[in-house]
Amino acid sequence: MPNNMDGRGLTDREMLQLCLELEKGRCRSAANVLMETSHKDLRDIYEGCFANAKDSQYDLYEILHSKGWYIQSQATNEDVTRVREEMRNNLHPDDQFM
C-alpha cells in the first residue's frame, strides 16, 4: 500500500514517547497480573516487574520533560481555589477540608 512515510523514520523524541507509552502499558499489565495472583513467589516477581516498569517510565518522562518534549500546564491559583471551593461544597459537612 503506497504511503508518504518512506524515509521518514521515527525521531529520537518519538522513540522516547513510544518507549514511555510501552512502559505505561507495562505498569498497567503488571499491576493487573499482580491482582490476579495469589502465589507468594510469583507476586514478589511481578512486584519487581511493576517496580521496574514504574522506574523506567519515570526516567523516560524526566528525559522528555528536561528536553521540553513533554509540556504540562501548571495549575494557577485560580484553578486551586476553584477546586477547593468545589470540594468544600461537595464534601460532607462534618469533614474538615482546609
Place this chain on the structure above:
Amino acid sequence: MNELSLKELTSVEDEIRTEEILAKTINWCASQCDDPEIRGVLEGIAEQHQLRVAEISQYFNRSHLTQ
C-alpha cells in the same frame, strides 16, 4: 507446597513473552536513536526487561511448582 492455579501458570508464560517483547522493542528503539545518551538509557531499560525474563524463567525452571 507451591500450588499454582491454571490462570497463574498461563500468566507466567504471558509475562515472560511480554518482558521479552519489551526488551527487544526498546532495544530496537535504542539502535535507531541518534543521541548516544538516549541510546544508552534505552539500552539500559531494555536490559532490565531482559533481566525480568531471566528472573521469571529461572524461578519457573528451578522451583517445584505444582498444579
